[in-house]
Amino acid sequence: MEYITLNNGLEMPIVGTGTNTYGKENNDYNAAVTNEIPELLSALELGYRSIDAAIMYRNEELVGRVLAESTVPREELFITTKVPAEEEYIASKEATRAAIDNSLKNFQTDYLDLLLIHFPIEEKGQLQNTWEVFEEYYEAGKLKAIGVSNFRKNHLEELKEFAKVKPAVNQIQINLKEPNKDLLAVLKEEGITPVAWGPMKVEDHQKEVLEDIGKAYKKSGAQILLKYQIQRGVVVIPKSHNRENQAANLDLFDFHLSAEDMERIENL
Ligand SMILES: NC(=O)c1ccc[n+]([C@@H]2O[C@H](COP(=O)([O-])OP(=O)(O)OC[C@H]3O[C@@H](n4cnc5c(N)ncnc54)[C@H](OP(=O)(O)O)[C@@H]3O)[C@@H](O)[C@H]2O)c1
Incomplete structure (x- = not known):
């Protein structure tokens, strides 16, 4: 596994699993x-350590139980979860604290590696309150x-107006159908992974084309696709x-795409 260093020094596995x-x-x-989640057990056995969860997926408790019961030590895991941009979770600071406390309980842990706001919060006061609670738990070492x-x-700019802690990551759709090039350039400039x-x-x-490129490396098109992202510093959670x-x-992790192949994929 390779790791990427986030802007606060934390190391995040560059490949994780979605859930x-x-x-x-x-x-x-x-x-x-x-x-039960046989796929998660299989992922852990194969060596996945970064797990991308979310309250919205409704399976946090089950994912958390399977992780807690696994033989993988907590310190080897990188657990991400997300607070929904819904009234129930962001109407007040208390509501956000209750959501985070509940996620900690679901994962049977006293810290989460990464907590995200799942979608933009349009109401500025709610965005500020939510982020301040995130900062509070971050300062306390629980995140x-x-x-x-x-x-x-525009959402990042709004957050910047009051954030004391800069977001470490922005999890967005990035693939060859939706390359999101402009936003990626903004994230690079801001130091957000x-x-x-x-x-x-x-x-x-x-x-x-990906299958064709893969022949020279003895890798599948899917592997070329993922390698292209991680080689340019984009974390993937397939x-x-x-x-x-x-x-x-x-x-x-046993091959490197040539500059020409990177460019060929970039221009697809
Ligand atoms: N933040 C957000 O708003 C947001 C939104 C969507 C998703 N997510 C997160 O991102 C994770 C990944 O996104 P996703 O689940 O939407 O899509 P994805 O990972 O891009 O695609 C999943 C599909 O790809 C197939 N696949 C995976 N590896 C393959 C391989 N090596 N060869 C061929 N096919 C392969 C899977 O089929 P098989 O099962 O047959 O392999 C599955 O149908 C989610 O699980 C979730 O944790 C976050």
């Missing part, structure tokens, strides 16, 4: 949560890093229900 459909009937995001998700440039959700999304014609794909998505 938004884990532990749900038929792997369906909106379906009922079941009582090792704090950040945002799905924030555009981009985390790519939905990293596997690709058009058919792009897939063919999600798979298939053990072979989970293994492939971690098997990215």
